[in-house]
Structures are given as C-alpha cells and as structure tokens.
Amino acid sequence: MFLKLPNRTLDLRQPQVMGVLNLTPDSFFDGGRYSNIDAALTQARAMLAEGAAIIDVGGESSRPGAVAVSLDEELARVLPVIERIKHELDCIVSIDTTKPAVMDAACSAGAELINDITALGADGALAVACRHSAAVCLMHMQGEPRMMQQQPQYGDVVAEVHAFLAARIAACAAAGLARERLLVDPGFGFGKALPHNLQMLAHLDRFLTLGVPLLVGLSRKSMFSQLLGLPLAERLPPSIAAAAIAVRSGANIVRAHDVAATVAAVRLAGAVRQAAEARAP
Numbered sequence: 469m470f471l472k473l474p475n476r477t478l479d480l481r482q483p484q485v486m487g488v489l490n491l492t493p494d495s496f497f498d499g500g501r502y503s504n505i506d507a508a509l510t511q512a513r514a515m516l517a518e519g520a521a522i523i524d525v526g527g528e529s530s531r532p533g534a535v536a537v538s539l540d541e542e543l544a545r546v547l548p549v550i551e552r553i554k555h556e557l558d559c560i561v562s563i564d565t566t567k568p569a570v571m572d573a574a575c576s577a578g579a580e581l582i583n584d585i586t587a588l589g590a591d592g593a594l595a596v597a598c599r600h601s602a603a604v605c606l607m608h609m610q611g612e613p614r615m616m617q618q619q620p621q622y623g624d625v626v627a628e629v630h631a632f633l634a635a636r637i638a639a640c641a642a643a644g645l646a647r648e649r650l651l652v653d654p655g656f657g658f659g660k661a662l663p664h665n666l667q668m669l670a671h672l673d674r675f676l677t678l679g680v681p682l683l684v685g686l687s688r689k690s691m692f693s694q695l696l697g698l699p700l701a702e703r704l705p706p707s708i709a710a711a712a713i714a715v716r717s718g719a720n721i722v723r724a725h726d727v728a729a730t731v732a733a734v735r736l737a738g739a740v741r742q743a744a745e746a747r748a749p
C-alpha cells in the first residue's frame with residue numbers, strides 16, 4: 469500500500485502515525501499552547517523525533533460545537549508555521565482545512581496532503597487538489613461541527629459511511645484526481661453517537677474494500693469518556709488501545725496527539741496483523 473504525494477511516495481506497508489499540530493487557540497485539548505510559531509516548530513520536531521511520518525497542521529477546530537473561523541484568521545495561523553516547518557524540517561505536511569483558499573496557499577507553501585473533514589465538498593476544492601497534485605484524505609461527517617452531535621441518525625452507519633466515501637472517491641477520479649492519491653477516513657466523532665463509533669471500529673475492515681489506504685482519528689475523543697466515564701485528562705489509555713484495534717483491523721495511518729505512545733501501539737498491532745497475513749489459512 470502506497471500513497472502518491474506531489475513529488476514522492478509514502479510507503480504504507482507499515483502503518484504510520486500522523487501527528488496533530490493544532491494552531492487553534494480554542495483547540496479541544498492543546499488550548500493554544502502552540503499558538504506561536506517557535507512553539508509550533510518545537511512541537512513538530514518533537515513529534516517527528518517520536519516517529520510521526522506526517523505533521524497535520526490545522527487552524528480551525530472541528531471538535532463538536534466548534535465555530536467557524538474567517539479565511540484571513542485561518543491563513544494567518546497556518547501559513548507561517550507551514551513555511552517554517554518546510555524550511556527547517558524534512559517531513560510531510562498535511563493541511564487540515566475545509567477552505568479551498570487555505571488548501572491552495574498551504575500547498576503552495578509545501579503541504580503535500582489535504583486533510584478535509586468535508587471530503588473536498590466545498591466549491592473549487594477538487595480543482596485545487598488536482599492543480600497541486602496533492603494527496604487527499606476524504607472524511608465522512610454527518611452535519612457540520614457546530615451541531616453534528618445533536619441527534620446523529622443512521623440506519624446502518626457502516627454502510628452509509630462506506631457509500632459516501634465510495635461516491636467521493638468516484639467524484640475525485642472523475643475530476644482527474646487519481647485513486648493513488650486518496651485516503652479515506654470514516655470520521656470518528658463527526659456526527660456519530662457512541663454506538664455508531666463502536667460499530668465503525670468493530671467493522672473497520674469493511675472500509676478496506678474501498679481500495680485506498682485508511683486513516684483514523686480517535687485520539688482523546690469524547691467517545692472514551694462516554695464509554696468509560698473518564699475525565700478528559702484520562703483519555704490517553706483508551707486512545708492508545710483504540711489505535712491498536714484500528715491498525716489490527718487494517719488502518720494504515722493513525723492521527724494522534726500523543727505520538728510516542730501511538731507509534732508503539734501501531735507497530736505492535738501492525739506486526740500482529742502481518743503475522744496473521746503470513747500464516748497459511
């Protein structure tokens with residue numbers, strides 16, 4: 469399994485970790501600690517040292533209840549940081565945004581992967597991705613962040629998310645964005661109640677039939693507090709366990725805040741998966 473980037477290829481035969489670099493003062497955990505450029509660079513460097521393969525830069529929060537930020541504000545948060553990272557570190561930068569203008573500026577500054585929680589749903593987003601030959605993570609969301617956790621509704625959540633992602637892959641292919649550049653993500657916590665999230669984790673292998681690598685984001689999400697009655701500060705252990713379950717089920721990239729612990733879990737689960745595949749049936 470490989471992912472084509474504009475000027476190179478990311479090898480996904482071993483599962484990889486995408487480290488989260490939140491540049492949002494209202495971010496749901498990091499709380500603006502990395503709001504200045506030096507601190508962001510330090511955090512990116514630390515995540516790479518811990519084994520992250522990708523740094524995911526985001527300037528607009530998408531956690532439940534989050535409100536939109538303006539284009540100018542988002543650009544001011546992410547662009548200087550992407551420029552500094554590309555200048556000083558050798559790594560793959562991903563831009564977590566829904567705005568075509570932010571995708572465009574970020575890719576011009578060296579971002580190679582567009583991580584869009586609306587799966588390139590905005591007018592012009594597909595054209596921007598094509599023009600830069602960017603890789604794209606297509607994610608499923610029901611509703612939009614401000615209201616998405618009010619009464620999420622599904623018949624069969626796995627089937628509906630699968631059908632949405634298949635349609636977005638087809639739309640990208642029709643626009644000239646090759647499958648080799650695509651990732652899919654079922655969108656844990658994005659318009660999903662706890663039973664929906666558990667269904668998706670239990671049946672994660674069904675998304676492998678889409679034929680493109682699978683990315684998951686489970687890190688520190690509220691589903692763990694709902695299931696286990698834990699406070700926010702104690703979501704790390706279940707996040708690590710969930711990352712291992714996801715990789716054992718076929719996930720290729722895990723998006724996470726706690727890179728060192730996630731890398732360990734992902735390598736263990738990747739080795740177990742490989743052992744299962746090596747054994748004669």
Ligand code: PT1
Pocket residue numbers: 496530531532564583584585605607653655656657658683684685686688689690691723
């Ligand atoms: C994700 C993801 C993301 N998650 C991708 N990008 C967030 N591709 C941001 C909660 O329930 O899973 N995949 N970008 C963060 N979003 C959330 C959503 C954070 C829900 C917290 C929750 O607590």
